[in-house]
Amino acid sequence: MFDSPLSASAYDVLAVDPAADDDELRKAYRLRLRQTHPDTGGDAAVFVQVQRAWELVGTPEARAAYDRGHGFGDAAVPDFSGWKAPAARTDTRPRARSFGHPGGWRRERYLTLIREWAGRGVELADPYDPALVRTAPHDVRRLLADALAEEATARVVADLGMGYTVWHDVSAPGRRDGPDAKLDHIVLGPSGLYAVLSEDFGGPVRVRRGELIGDGVDGSPIADLVARARTVARAAGVRFSGAVVVLPDDDLGQAIEELGKVRGLPVAVVSRSALATVLRRGMTGARDIGGNELFDVRTRLQRTVRFV
Template sequence: MFDSPLSASAYDVLGVDPDATAEEIKRAFRLRLRQTHPDAGGDAGAFIQVQRAWELIGTAEARVAYDRGHGFATASSTETSEQDWSVWRAPTARADSRPKARAYGHPGGWRRERFLTLMREWAGHGVEVPDPYDPALVRSAPLEIRRLLADALAEEATAATVSDLGMGFTVWHDVAAGPGAGEKLDHVILSPSGLYGVMSEDFAELARFRRGEIIGRNVDGLAPVATLLARMRAIARAAKVRFGGAIIVLPDDDLDQAVTPLGKVRGVPVVVVRRSALSMVLRQGVPGARDIGGNELFDVRTRLQQTVRFV
Protein backbone atom coordinates (compact mmCIF):
# COMPACT_ATOMS: atom_id res chain seq x y z
CA MET A 1 0.00 0.00 0.00
CA PHE A 2 2.81 2.42 0.78
CA ASP A 3 4.31 2.10 -2.70
CA SER A 4 1.20 3.55 -4.31
CA PRO A 5 1.04 7.22 -5.36
CA LEU A 6 -2.32 7.32 -3.57
CA SER A 7 -0.95 6.05 -0.27
CA ALA A 8 -0.58 8.09 2.86
CA SER A 9 3.03 7.99 3.99
CA ALA A 10 4.09 5.79 6.89
CA TYR A 11 4.45 8.98 8.93
CA ASP A 12 0.90 10.04 8.08
CA VAL A 13 -0.47 6.65 9.10
CA LEU A 14 1.20 6.90 12.50
CA GLY A 15 0.31 10.58 12.87
CA VAL A 16 3.86 11.91 13.32
CA ASP A 17 6.05 14.40 11.49
CA PRO A 18 8.82 13.08 9.18
CA ASP A 19 11.40 14.55 11.61
CA ALA A 20 9.90 12.81 14.66
CA THR A 21 12.27 11.08 17.05
CA ALA A 22 12.41 7.30 17.34
CA GLU A 23 10.69 7.50 20.72
CA GLU A 24 7.87 9.66 19.31
CA ILE A 25 7.34 7.15 16.52
CA LYS A 26 7.20 4.27 18.99
CA ARG A 27 4.61 6.04 21.17
CA ALA A 28 2.52 6.92 18.14
CA PHE A 29 2.66 3.34 16.90
CA ARG A 30 1.36 1.97 20.21
CA LEU A 31 -1.42 4.57 20.30
CA ARG A 32 -2.52 3.88 16.73
CA LEU A 33 -2.50 0.13 17.38
CA ARG A 34 -4.97 0.60 20.22
CA GLN A 35 -7.12 2.97 18.18
CA THR A 36 -7.37 0.75 15.10
CA HIS A 37 -7.47 -2.71 16.69
CA PRO A 38 -10.59 -4.55 15.43
CA ASP A 39 -11.31 -5.90 18.92
CA ALA A 40 -11.68 -2.31 20.10
CA GLY A 41 -13.98 -1.35 17.24
CA GLY A 42 -11.22 -0.21 14.90
CA ASP A 43 -10.91 -0.79 11.17
CA ALA A 44 -9.03 -3.94 10.10
CA GLY A 45 -7.53 -2.25 7.05
CA ALA A 46 -6.22 0.66 9.12
CA PHE A 47 -4.85 -1.78 11.71
CA ILE A 48 -2.83 -3.55 9.00
CA GLN A 49 -1.54 -0.23 7.67
CA VAL A 50 -0.33 0.79 11.13
CA GLN A 51 1.64 -2.44 11.47
CA ARG A 52 3.11 -2.00 8.01
CA ALA A 53 4.08 1.59 8.78
CA TRP A 54 5.99 0.40 11.84
CA GLU A 55 7.84 -2.15 9.71
CA LEU A 56 8.91 0.66 7.38
CA ILE A 57 10.06 3.31 9.87
CA GLY A 58 10.18 1.56 13.25
CA THR A 59 13.91 0.87 13.13
CA ALA A 60 16.74 3.21 12.19
CA GLU A 61 17.85 1.05 9.24
CA ALA A 62 14.36 0.64 7.83
CA ARG A 63 13.62 4.34 8.27
CA VAL A 64 16.73 5.41 6.35
CA ALA A 65 15.77 3.18 3.43
CA TYR A 66 12.15 4.36 3.50
CA ASP A 67 13.09 8.06 3.68
CA ARG A 68 15.52 7.71 0.78
CA GLY A 69 13.00 5.98 -1.45
CA HIS A 70 9.99 8.17 -0.62
CA GLY A 71 11.45 11.66 -0.73
CA PHE A 72 11.86 12.31 3.01
CA ALA A 73 15.67 12.16 3.08
CA THR A 74 17.94 15.20 3.09
CA ALA A 75 19.71 16.26 -0.09
CA SER A 76 23.02 14.77 1.04
CA SER A 77 21.46 11.38 1.64
CA THR A 78 19.56 11.18 -1.67
CA GLU A 79 22.49 11.43 -4.05
CA THR A 80 22.42 7.67 -4.70
CA SER A 81 18.72 7.10 -4.22
CA GLU A 82 17.69 6.88 -7.88
CA GLN A 83 17.44 3.09 -7.84
CA ASP A 84 15.10 3.23 -4.85
CA TRP A 85 12.60 5.27 -6.85
CA SER A 86 12.23 2.69 -9.64
CA VAL A 87 8.66 2.06 -8.52
CA TRP A 88 7.70 5.47 -9.93
CA ARG A 89 9.03 4.71 -13.41
CA ALA A 90 8.04 2.49 -16.29
CA PRO A 91 9.37 -1.06 -15.90
CA THR A 92 12.48 -1.81 -17.92
CA ALA A 93 12.55 -4.59 -20.47
CA ARG A 94 13.81 -7.91 -19.20
CA ALA A 95 16.15 -10.20 -21.05
CA ASP A 96 13.98 -13.28 -21.51
CA SER A 97 13.95 -15.62 -24.48
CA ARG A 98 10.66 -17.35 -23.61
CA PRO A 99 7.74 -16.75 -26.02
CA LYS A 100 5.55 -13.89 -24.87
CA ALA A 101 1.86 -13.23 -25.25
CA ARG A 102 0.93 -11.31 -28.37
CA ALA A 103 0.46 -7.73 -27.23
CA TYR A 104 -0.82 -4.59 -28.94
CA GLY A 105 -1.08 -1.04 -27.68
CA HIS A 106 0.77 0.75 -24.89
CA PRO A 107 -0.29 -0.24 -21.35
CA GLY A 108 -0.69 2.79 -19.13
CA GLY A 109 0.36 5.08 -21.97
CA TRP A 110 -2.67 7.38 -21.96
CA ARG A 111 -2.60 7.84 -18.20
CA ARG A 112 1.16 8.48 -18.09
CA GLU A 113 0.85 11.15 -20.78
CA ARG A 114 -2.06 12.73 -18.94
CA PHE A 115 -0.14 12.56 -15.67
CA LEU A 116 2.86 14.37 -17.20
CA THR A 117 0.63 17.03 -18.75
CA LEU A 118 -1.17 17.78 -15.49
CA MET A 119 2.05 17.64 -13.47
CA ARG A 120 3.61 20.26 -15.76
CA GLU A 121 0.54 22.46 -15.37
CA TRP A 122 0.41 22.06 -11.60
CA ALA A 123 4.07 22.02 -10.57
CA GLY A 124 5.78 23.71 -13.51
CA HIS A 125 3.11 26.19 -14.63
CA GLY A 126 3.19 24.74 -18.13
CA VAL A 127 6.94 24.11 -18.45
CA GLU A 128 8.99 20.96 -17.95
CA VAL A 129 9.42 19.69 -14.40
CA PRO A 130 12.97 18.43 -13.66
CA ASP A 131 11.69 15.14 -12.24
CA PRO A 132 7.90 14.67 -12.41
CA TYR A 133 8.28 11.29 -10.71
CA ASP A 134 10.07 12.67 -7.66
CA PRO A 135 8.33 10.89 -4.74
CA ALA A 136 8.04 14.05 -2.63
CA LEU A 137 6.52 15.96 -5.56
CA VAL A 138 4.08 13.17 -6.39
CA ARG A 139 3.03 12.85 -2.76
CA SER A 140 2.16 16.56 -2.61
CA ALA A 141 0.25 16.59 -5.90
CA PRO A 142 -3.57 16.73 -6.08
CA LEU A 143 -5.47 13.45 -5.94
CA GLU A 144 -6.37 13.58 -9.63
CA ILE A 145 -2.69 13.60 -10.61
CA ARG A 146 -1.67 10.90 -8.15
CA ARG A 147 -4.54 8.69 -9.28
CA LEU A 148 -3.38 8.87 -12.89
CA LEU A 149 0.10 7.66 -11.97
CA ALA A 150 -1.25 4.94 -9.69
CA ASP A 151 -3.48 3.58 -12.43
CA ALA A 152 -0.72 3.77 -15.06
CA LEU A 153 1.56 1.73 -12.81
CA ALA A 154 -1.23 -0.77 -12.20
CA GLU A 155 -1.81 -1.19 -15.94
CA GLU A 156 1.90 -1.72 -16.57
CA ALA A 157 2.09 -4.35 -13.84
CA THR A 158 -0.86 -6.25 -15.31
CA ALA A 159 0.71 -6.09 -18.77
CA ALA A 160 3.93 -7.59 -17.42
CA THR A 161 1.98 -10.44 -15.82
CA VAL A 162 0.02 -11.24 -18.99
CA SER A 163 3.12 -11.05 -21.15
CA ASP A 164 4.64 -13.99 -19.30
CA LEU A 165 1.66 -16.26 -20.04
CA GLY A 166 2.96 -17.21 -23.48
CA MET A 167 1.84 -17.13 -27.10
CA GLY A 168 -1.52 -18.75 -26.38
CA PHE A 169 -2.68 -15.37 -25.09
CA THR A 170 -3.38 -12.16 -26.99
CA VAL A 171 -3.84 -8.82 -25.25
CA TRP A 172 -4.83 -5.36 -26.45
CA HIS A 173 -3.96 -2.47 -24.10
CA ASP A 174 -5.55 0.97 -23.82
CA VAL A 175 -8.45 0.09 -26.11
CA ALA A 176 -10.78 2.94 -27.06
CA ALA A 177 -14.30 2.24 -25.75
CA GLY A 178 -16.04 5.50 -26.57
CA PRO A 179 -15.58 8.97 -28.04
CA GLY A 180 -14.53 10.67 -24.82
CA ALA A 181 -10.91 11.34 -23.78
CA GLY A 182 -9.72 8.48 -21.61
CA GLU A 183 -12.87 6.45 -22.30
CA LYS A 184 -11.01 3.21 -22.60
CA LEU A 185 -10.73 -0.39 -21.51
CA ASP A 186 -7.36 -1.05 -19.89
CA HIS A 187 -6.93 -4.53 -21.36
CA VAL A 188 -8.80 -6.93 -23.62
CA ILE A 189 -7.40 -10.41 -23.11
CA LEU A 190 -8.10 -13.37 -25.36
CA SER A 191 -7.05 -16.61 -23.70
CA PRO A 192 -7.73 -20.33 -24.20
CA SER A 193 -10.20 -20.02 -21.29
CA GLY A 194 -12.21 -17.14 -22.73
CA LEU A 195 -12.35 -13.48 -23.76
CA TYR A 196 -12.06 -11.05 -20.86
CA GLY A 197 -12.32 -7.34 -20.28
CA VAL A 198 -9.79 -6.32 -17.64
CA MET A 199 -9.42 -3.17 -15.57
CA SER A 200 -6.26 -2.51 -13.53
CA GLU A 201 -6.81 -0.38 -10.44
CA ASP A 202 -4.96 0.80 -7.36
CA PHE A 203 -7.04 2.34 -4.56
CA ALA A 204 -4.31 2.10 -1.88
CA GLU A 205 -6.79 0.66 0.59
CA LEU A 206 -8.42 -2.65 1.40
CA ALA A 207 -11.25 -3.20 -1.07
CA ARG A 208 -14.81 -3.42 0.21
CA PHE A 209 -17.87 -4.48 -1.74
CA ARG A 210 -21.55 -3.63 -1.83
CA ARG A 211 -24.17 -4.89 -4.28
CA GLY A 212 -21.66 -6.09 -6.84
CA GLU A 213 -19.57 -2.92 -6.75
CA ILE A 214 -16.27 -1.87 -5.17
CA ILE A 215 -16.58 0.86 -2.57
CA GLY A 216 -14.11 2.78 -0.43
CA ARG A 217 -12.62 6.15 0.41
CA ASN A 218 -10.32 6.27 -2.63
CA VAL A 219 -12.87 4.73 -4.97
CA ASP A 220 -14.70 8.05 -4.65
CA GLY A 221 -17.83 7.14 -6.60
CA LEU A 222 -15.93 5.76 -9.59
CA ALA A 223 -18.11 2.61 -9.87
CA PRO A 224 -15.29 0.53 -11.41
CA VAL A 225 -17.42 -2.59 -12.03
CA ALA A 226 -20.17 -0.67 -13.81
CA THR A 227 -17.59 1.28 -15.81
CA LEU A 228 -15.76 -1.89 -16.85
CA LEU A 229 -18.96 -3.60 -18.00
CA ALA A 230 -20.15 -0.55 -19.95
CA ARG A 231 -16.86 -0.32 -21.83
CA MET A 232 -16.86 -4.05 -22.52
CA ARG A 233 -20.32 -3.71 -24.06
CA ALA A 234 -19.13 -0.91 -26.34
CA ILE A 235 -16.23 -3.00 -27.63
CA ALA A 236 -18.39 -6.13 -27.94
CA ARG A 237 -20.90 -4.23 -30.14
CA ALA A 238 -18.20 -2.74 -32.34
CA ALA A 239 -16.30 -6.00 -32.88
CA LYS A 240 -19.35 -8.30 -32.77
CA VAL A 241 -17.78 -10.51 -30.10
CA ARG A 242 -18.99 -11.86 -26.75
CA PHE A 243 -16.96 -11.42 -23.59
CA GLY A 244 -16.88 -14.39 -21.25
CA GLY A 245 -16.12 -12.47 -18.08
CA ALA A 246 -14.86 -9.29 -16.44
CA ILE A 247 -11.76 -9.02 -14.23
CA ILE A 248 -10.64 -6.18 -11.97
CA VAL A 249 -7.00 -6.48 -10.88
CA LEU A 250 -5.85 -4.91 -7.61
CA PRO A 251 -2.49 -4.84 -5.82
CA ASP A 252 -2.15 -7.79 -3.46
CA ASP A 253 -2.37 -5.58 -0.36
CA ASP A 254 -5.74 -4.21 -1.49
CA LEU A 255 -7.60 -7.52 -1.38
CA ASP A 256 -7.98 -9.85 1.60
CA GLN A 257 -8.20 -12.99 -0.54
CA ALA A 258 -6.69 -14.04 -3.87
CA VAL A 259 -9.97 -14.07 -5.82
CA THR A 260 -13.27 -12.41 -4.89
CA PRO A 261 -16.13 -13.48 -7.18
CA LEU A 262 -18.92 -10.90 -7.41
CA GLY A 263 -21.23 -13.27 -9.29
CA LYS A 264 -22.92 -12.26 -12.50
CA VAL A 265 -23.47 -8.56 -12.93
CA ARG A 266 -25.78 -7.76 -15.86
CA GLY A 267 -25.26 -11.32 -17.03
CA VAL A 268 -21.45 -11.20 -17.00
CA PRO A 269 -19.35 -13.10 -14.41
CA VAL A 270 -17.16 -10.60 -12.53
CA VAL A 271 -14.15 -11.34 -10.32
CA VAL A 272 -11.76 -9.09 -8.42
CA VAL A 273 -8.30 -10.63 -8.17
CA ARG A 274 -4.97 -9.96 -6.58
CA ARG A 275 -2.30 -9.21 -9.16
CA SER A 276 -0.36 -12.31 -8.09
CA ALA A 277 -3.44 -14.47 -8.82
CA LEU A 278 -4.16 -13.07 -12.28
CA SER A 279 -2.14 -15.70 -14.17
CA MET A 280 -4.03 -18.51 -12.42
CA VAL A 281 -7.41 -16.95 -13.18
CA LEU A 282 -6.58 -16.40 -16.85
CA ARG A 283 -5.31 -19.95 -17.25
CA GLN A 284 -8.18 -21.63 -15.41
CA GLY A 285 -10.92 -19.23 -16.45
CA VAL A 286 -13.34 -17.00 -14.57
CA PRO A 287 -15.99 -19.12 -12.80
CA GLY A 288 -19.14 -19.14 -14.90
CA ALA A 289 -17.44 -17.62 -17.95
CA ARG A 290 -18.39 -18.81 -21.42
CA ASP A 291 -15.78 -21.11 -22.93
CA ILE A 292 -14.13 -20.25 -26.20
CA GLY A 293 -11.96 -22.35 -28.43
CA GLY A 294 -11.27 -23.82 -31.82
CA ASN A 295 -12.33 -21.75 -34.81
CA GLU A 296 -14.17 -19.25 -32.64
CA LEU A 297 -10.94 -18.23 -30.95
CA PHE A 298 -9.34 -17.37 -34.27
CA ASP A 299 -12.50 -15.60 -35.45
CA VAL A 300 -12.63 -13.47 -32.30
CA ARG A 301 -8.97 -12.55 -32.64
CA THR A 302 -9.50 -11.49 -36.27
CA ARG A 303 -12.57 -9.42 -35.41
CA LEU A 304 -10.74 -7.61 -32.63
CA GLN A 305 -7.67 -7.00 -34.75
CA GLN A 306 -9.85 -5.39 -37.41
CA THR A 307 -11.90 -3.32 -34.98
CA VAL A 308 -9.79 -2.30 -31.99
CA ARG A 309 -8.67 1.32 -31.80
CA PHE A 310 -6.25 2.64 -29.20
CA VAL A 311 -6.50 5.84 -27.18
Protein backbone atom coordinates in the same frame (compact mmCIF):
# COMPACT_ATOMS: atom_id res chain seq x y z
CA MET B 1 0.87 -0.84 1.04
CA PHE B 2 2.91 2.39 1.17
CA ASP B 3 4.22 1.72 -2.36
CA SER B 4 1.37 3.34 -4.27
CA PRO B 5 1.37 7.03 -5.21
CA LEU B 6 -2.02 7.11 -3.45
CA SER B 7 -0.97 5.39 -0.24
CA ALA B 8 -0.58 7.23 3.03
CA SER B 9 3.05 7.40 4.13
CA ALA B 10 4.28 5.51 7.19
CA TYR B 11 4.33 8.82 9.04
CA ASP B 12 0.73 9.55 8.05
CA VAL B 13 -0.37 6.17 9.38
CA LEU B 14 1.46 6.80 12.66
CA ALA B 15 0.04 10.35 12.82
CA VAL B 16 3.45 11.90 13.42
CA ASP B 17 5.55 14.53 11.69
CA PRO B 18 8.29 13.10 9.43
CA ALA B 19 10.80 15.29 11.33
CA ALA B 20 9.86 13.78 14.73
CA ASP B 21 12.72 12.39 16.80
CA ASP B 22 12.93 8.72 17.76
CA ASP B 23 11.17 9.17 21.12
CA GLU B 24 8.25 11.04 19.53
CA LEU B 25 7.99 8.39 16.84
CA ARG B 26 7.88 5.58 19.40
CA LYS B 27 5.20 7.37 21.47
CA ALA B 28 3.11 7.93 18.37
CA TYR B 29 3.37 4.25 17.45
CA ARG B 30 2.23 3.10 20.89
CA LEU B 31 -0.67 5.55 20.84
CA ARG B 32 -1.79 4.40 17.41
CA LEU B 33 -1.63 0.78 18.51
CA ARG B 34 -4.01 1.52 21.38
CA GLN B 35 -6.32 3.56 19.14
CA THR B 36 -6.59 0.96 16.38
CA HIS B 37 -6.46 -2.33 18.30
CA PRO B 38 -9.55 -4.44 17.43
CA ASP B 39 -10.03 -5.41 21.09
CA THR B 40 -10.68 -1.78 21.97
CA GLY B 41 -12.97 -1.03 19.04
CA GLY B 42 -10.33 -0.20 16.45
CA ASP B 43 -10.20 -1.17 12.79
CA ALA B 44 -8.25 -4.39 12.18
CA ALA B 45 -7.06 -3.26 8.75
CA VAL B 46 -5.71 0.02 10.15
CA PHE B 47 -4.12 -1.87 13.07
CA VAL B 48 -2.15 -3.95 10.57
CA GLN B 49 -1.12 -0.79 8.70
CA VAL B 50 0.21 0.72 11.93
CA GLN B 51 2.37 -2.34 12.56
CA ARG B 52 3.63 -2.32 9.00
CA ALA B 53 4.46 1.39 9.25
CA TRP B 54 6.51 0.75 12.37
CA GLU B 55 8.46 -1.99 10.57
CA LEU B 56 9.38 0.59 7.93
CA VAL B 57 10.51 3.42 10.23
CA GLY B 58 10.90 1.87 13.70
CA THR B 59 14.70 1.58 13.67
CA PRO B 60 17.24 4.21 12.60
CA GLU B 61 18.45 2.01 9.76
CA ALA B 62 14.98 1.20 8.45
CA ARG B 63 13.87 4.81 8.80
CA ALA B 64 16.88 6.12 6.89
CA ALA B 65 16.22 3.68 4.05
CA TYR B 66 12.53 4.56 3.98
CA ASP B 67 13.23 8.30 3.95
CA ARG B 68 15.69 7.95 1.08
CA GLY B 69 13.28 5.88 -0.97
CA HIS B 70 10.24 8.09 -0.36
CA GLY B 71 11.72 11.59 -0.57
CA PHE B 72 11.65 12.52 3.14
CA GLY B 73 14.40 14.50 4.84
CA ASP B 74 17.01 16.98 3.69
CA ALA B 75 19.38 14.28 2.46
CA ALA B 76 16.74 12.19 0.77
CA VAL B 77 17.88 10.35 -2.33
CA PRO B 78 14.65 9.13 -3.94
CA ASP B 79 14.49 5.62 -5.33
CA PHE B 80 12.66 6.01 -8.62
CA SER B 81 12.73 2.37 -9.63
CA GLY B 82 9.10 1.67 -8.75
CA TRP B 83 7.73 4.77 -10.46
CA LYS B 84 9.60 4.51 -13.75
CA ALA B 85 8.47 2.83 -16.92
CA PRO B 86 9.66 -0.80 -16.86
CA ALA B 87 13.06 -1.52 -18.36
CA ALA B 88 13.43 -3.49 -21.55
CA ARG B 89 13.25 -7.23 -20.88
CA THR B 90 15.93 -9.75 -21.74
CA ASP B 91 13.84 -12.90 -21.20
CA THR B 92 13.48 -14.71 -24.53
CA ARG B 93 10.68 -17.14 -23.61
CA PRO B 94 7.56 -16.98 -25.83
CA ARG B 95 5.22 -14.25 -24.66
CA ALA B 96 1.62 -13.34 -25.27
CA ARG B 97 1.03 -11.34 -28.43
CA SER B 98 0.53 -7.75 -27.34
CA PHE B 99 -0.85 -4.60 -28.99
CA GLY B 100 -1.08 -1.08 -27.64
CA HIS B 101 0.78 0.58 -24.79
CA PRO B 102 -0.31 -0.47 -21.27
CA GLY B 103 -0.69 2.55 -19.03
CA GLY B 104 0.45 4.82 -21.84
CA TRP B 105 -2.53 7.18 -21.91
CA ARG B 106 -2.49 7.70 -18.15
CA ARG B 107 1.29 8.19 -17.99
CA GLU B 108 1.12 10.84 -20.69
CA ARG B 109 -1.76 12.56 -18.92
CA TYR B 110 0.10 12.37 -15.60
CA LEU B 111 3.22 13.96 -17.09
CA THR B 112 1.17 16.79 -18.59
CA LEU B 113 -0.68 17.56 -15.36
CA ILE B 114 2.29 17.22 -12.99
CA ARG B 115 4.25 19.70 -15.11
CA GLU B 116 1.33 22.10 -15.22
CA TRP B 117 0.85 21.83 -11.47
CA ALA B 118 4.48 21.94 -10.36
CA GLY B 119 6.22 23.91 -13.06
CA ARG B 120 3.58 25.63 -15.18
CA GLY B 121 4.53 23.55 -18.17
CA VAL B 122 8.31 23.79 -17.81
CA GLU B 123 10.52 20.71 -17.81
CA LEU B 124 10.92 19.13 -14.38
CA ALA B 125 14.17 17.53 -13.29
CA ASP B 126 12.23 14.36 -12.42
CA PRO B 127 8.42 14.19 -12.61
CA TYR B 128 8.54 10.90 -10.64
CA ASP B 129 10.38 12.32 -7.62
CA PRO B 130 8.51 10.74 -4.67
CA ALA B 131 8.59 14.00 -2.72
CA LEU B 132 6.94 15.74 -5.67
CA VAL B 133 4.41 12.96 -6.26
CA ARG B 134 3.44 12.84 -2.59
CA THR B 135 2.39 16.50 -2.57
CA ALA B 136 0.60 16.49 -5.94
CA PRO B 137 -3.22 16.70 -6.11
CA HIS B 138 -5.06 13.43 -5.65
CA ASP B 139 -6.31 13.30 -9.24
CA VAL B 140 -2.75 13.60 -10.54
CA ARG B 141 -1.43 10.88 -8.23
CA ARG B 142 -4.35 8.69 -9.24
CA LEU B 143 -3.27 8.82 -12.88
CA LEU B 144 0.21 7.59 -12.00
CA ALA B 145 -1.14 4.88 -9.68
CA ASP B 146 -3.43 3.53 -12.38
CA ALA B 147 -0.69 3.65 -15.02
CA LEU B 148 1.52 1.55 -12.76
CA ALA B 149 -1.36 -0.85 -12.14
CA GLU B 150 -1.91 -1.29 -15.88
CA GLU B 151 1.78 -1.92 -16.47
CA ALA B 152 1.83 -4.54 -13.70
CA THR B 153 -1.17 -6.34 -15.22
CA ALA B 154 0.48 -6.27 -18.64
CA ARG B 155 3.53 -8.05 -17.23
CA VAL B 156 1.35 -10.78 -15.74
CA VAL B 157 -0.57 -11.30 -18.97
CA ALA B 158 2.57 -11.35 -21.10
CA ASP B 159 3.86 -14.30 -19.10
CA LEU B 160 0.78 -16.40 -19.97
CA GLY B 161 2.54 -17.36 -23.18
CA MET B 162 2.02 -17.36 -26.89
CA GLY B 163 -1.48 -18.87 -26.70
CA TYR B 164 -2.81 -15.49 -25.54
CA THR B 165 -3.36 -12.15 -27.28
CA VAL B 166 -3.83 -8.89 -25.41
CA TRP B 167 -4.82 -5.38 -26.47
CA HIS B 168 -4.05 -2.46 -24.13
CA ASP B 169 -5.66 1.00 -23.83
CA VAL B 170 -8.54 0.17 -26.14
CA SER B 171 -10.91 3.01 -27.01
CA ALA B 172 -14.45 2.22 -25.79
CA PRO B 173 -16.54 5.39 -25.53
CA GLY B 174 -20.23 4.91 -24.86
CA ARG B 175 -23.09 7.35 -25.06
CA ARG B 176 -22.35 8.75 -21.59
CA ASP B 177 -18.54 8.63 -21.89
CA GLY B 178 -16.01 11.11 -23.14
CA PRO B 179 -13.71 10.32 -26.06
CA ASP B 180 -10.99 9.03 -23.69
CA ALA B 181 -13.12 6.20 -22.24
CA LYS B 182 -11.25 2.93 -22.59
CA LEU B 183 -10.80 -0.69 -21.66
CA ASP B 184 -7.45 -1.10 -19.92
CA HIS B 185 -6.91 -4.56 -21.42
CA ILE B 186 -8.66 -7.12 -23.60
CA VAL B 187 -7.29 -10.64 -23.13
CA LEU B 188 -8.02 -13.49 -25.53
CA GLY B 189 -6.97 -17.07 -24.82
CA PRO B 190 -8.24 -20.64 -24.64
CA SER B 191 -10.24 -19.87 -21.48
CA GLY B 192 -12.17 -17.07 -23.17
CA LEU B 193 -12.26 -13.39 -24.05
CA TYR B 194 -11.95 -11.04 -21.07
CA ALA B 195 -12.29 -7.31 -20.48
CA VAL B 196 -9.83 -6.37 -17.75
CA LEU B 197 -9.72 -3.26 -15.55
CA SER B 198 -6.51 -2.49 -13.62
CA GLU B 199 -7.04 -0.24 -10.61
CA ASP B 200 -5.23 1.12 -7.57
CA PHE B 201 -7.43 3.00 -5.12
CA GLY B 202 -4.68 3.42 -2.55
CA GLY B 203 -6.35 1.35 0.15
CA PRO B 204 -8.67 -1.56 1.02
CA VAL B 205 -11.57 -2.27 -1.32
CA ARG B 206 -14.67 -4.41 -0.79
CA VAL B 207 -17.56 -5.57 -2.93
CA ARG B 208 -21.16 -4.76 -2.06
CA ARG B 209 -24.17 -5.44 -4.28
CA GLY B 210 -22.02 -6.13 -7.30
CA GLU B 211 -19.92 -2.95 -7.08
CA LEU B 212 -16.64 -1.85 -5.51
CA ILE B 213 -16.70 0.28 -2.37
CA GLY B 214 -13.89 1.86 -0.40
CA ASP B 215 -12.50 5.23 0.65
CA GLY B 216 -10.76 5.74 -2.68
CA VAL B 217 -13.47 4.38 -4.98
CA ASP B 218 -15.29 6.88 -7.17
CA GLY B 219 -18.27 6.13 -9.36
CA SER B 220 -19.14 2.60 -10.48
CA PRO B 221 -15.99 0.87 -11.81
CA ILE B 222 -17.61 -2.52 -12.42
CA ALA B 223 -20.66 -1.11 -14.17
CA ASP B 224 -18.41 1.04 -16.35
CA LEU B 225 -16.19 -1.94 -17.21
CA VAL B 226 -19.16 -4.04 -18.28
CA ALA B 227 -20.66 -1.18 -20.32
CA ARG B 228 -17.40 -0.58 -22.15
CA ALA B 229 -16.96 -4.29 -22.84
CA ARG B 230 -20.41 -4.29 -24.43
CA THR B 231 -19.42 -1.28 -26.57
CA VAL B 232 -16.38 -3.11 -27.95
CA ALA B 233 -18.33 -6.36 -28.35
CA ARG B 234 -20.98 -4.66 -30.48
CA ALA B 235 -18.40 -2.92 -32.65
CA ALA B 236 -16.35 -6.08 -33.25
CA GLY B 237 -19.19 -8.59 -33.40
CA VAL B 238 -17.75 -10.72 -30.59
CA ARG B 239 -18.93 -12.00 -27.19
CA PHE B 240 -16.91 -11.46 -24.05
CA SER B 241 -16.61 -14.44 -21.72
CA GLY B 242 -16.21 -12.30 -18.62
CA ALA B 243 -14.89 -9.13 -17.02
CA VAL B 244 -12.07 -8.97 -14.47
CA VAL B 245 -11.10 -6.19 -12.05
CA VAL B 246 -7.45 -6.45 -10.91
CA LEU B 247 -6.35 -4.79 -7.66
CA PRO B 248 -3.13 -4.79 -5.58
CA ASP B 249 -2.85 -7.84 -3.34
CA ASP B 250 -2.93 -5.83 -0.10
CA ASP B 251 -6.21 -4.14 -1.01
CA LEU B 252 -8.43 -7.25 -1.13
CA GLY B 253 -9.65 -9.53 1.63
CA GLN B 254 -9.64 -12.57 -0.67
CA ALA B 255 -7.61 -13.28 -3.78
CA ILE B 256 -10.51 -14.19 -6.08
CA GLU B 257 -14.13 -13.12 -5.65
CA GLU B 258 -16.57 -14.08 -8.38
CA LEU B 259 -19.65 -11.85 -8.39
CA GLY B 260 -21.86 -13.78 -10.78
CA LYS B 261 -23.29 -11.97 -13.80
CA VAL B 262 -23.58 -8.21 -14.17
CA ARG B 263 -25.80 -7.32 -17.14
CA GLY B 264 -25.29 -10.85 -18.41
CA LEU B 265 -21.47 -10.86 -18.11
CA PRO B 266 -19.63 -12.91 -15.45
CA VAL B 267 -17.47 -10.63 -13.29
CA ALA B 268 -14.61 -11.36 -10.90
CA VAL B 269 -12.51 -9.14 -8.64
CA VAL B 270 -9.02 -10.58 -8.22
CA SER B 271 -5.68 -9.74 -6.66
CA ARG B 272 -2.79 -9.18 -9.03
CA SER B 273 -1.02 -12.36 -7.93
CA ALA B 274 -4.16 -14.41 -8.75
CA LEU B 275 -4.80 -12.92 -12.19
CA ALA B 276 -2.85 -15.54 -14.14
CA THR B 277 -4.80 -18.32 -12.42
CA VAL B 278 -8.14 -16.78 -13.40
CA LEU B 279 -7.12 -16.14 -17.01
CA ARG B 280 -5.80 -19.68 -17.41
CA ARG B 281 -8.67 -21.59 -15.84
CA GLY B 282 -11.52 -19.21 -16.70
CA MET B 283 -14.46 -18.10 -14.57
CA THR B 284 -17.69 -19.74 -13.50
CA GLY B 285 -20.22 -19.25 -16.27
CA ALA B 286 -17.61 -18.04 -18.76
CA ARG B 287 -17.51 -19.63 -22.21
CA ASP B 288 -14.26 -21.17 -23.47
CA ILE B 289 -12.99 -20.22 -26.91
CA GLY B 290 -10.97 -22.61 -29.02
CA GLY B 291 -9.98 -23.68 -32.48
CA ASN B 292 -11.30 -21.68 -35.41
CA GLU B 293 -13.44 -19.47 -33.17
CA LEU B 294 -10.38 -18.16 -31.35
CA PHE B 295 -8.79 -17.24 -34.66
CA ASP B 296 -12.03 -15.57 -35.82
CA VAL B 297 -12.38 -13.52 -32.63
CA ARG B 298 -8.75 -12.38 -32.86
CA THR B 299 -9.24 -11.32 -36.47
CA ARG B 300 -12.42 -9.38 -35.69
CA LEU B 301 -10.76 -7.53 -32.81
CA GLN B 302 -7.67 -6.75 -34.86
CA ARG B 303 -9.87 -5.15 -37.49
CA THR B 304 -11.95 -3.19 -35.01
CA VAL B 305 -9.80 -2.16 -32.03
CA ARG B 306 -8.74 1.45 -31.80
CA PHE B 307 -6.42 2.79 -29.14
CA VAL B 308 -6.77 5.93 -27.03
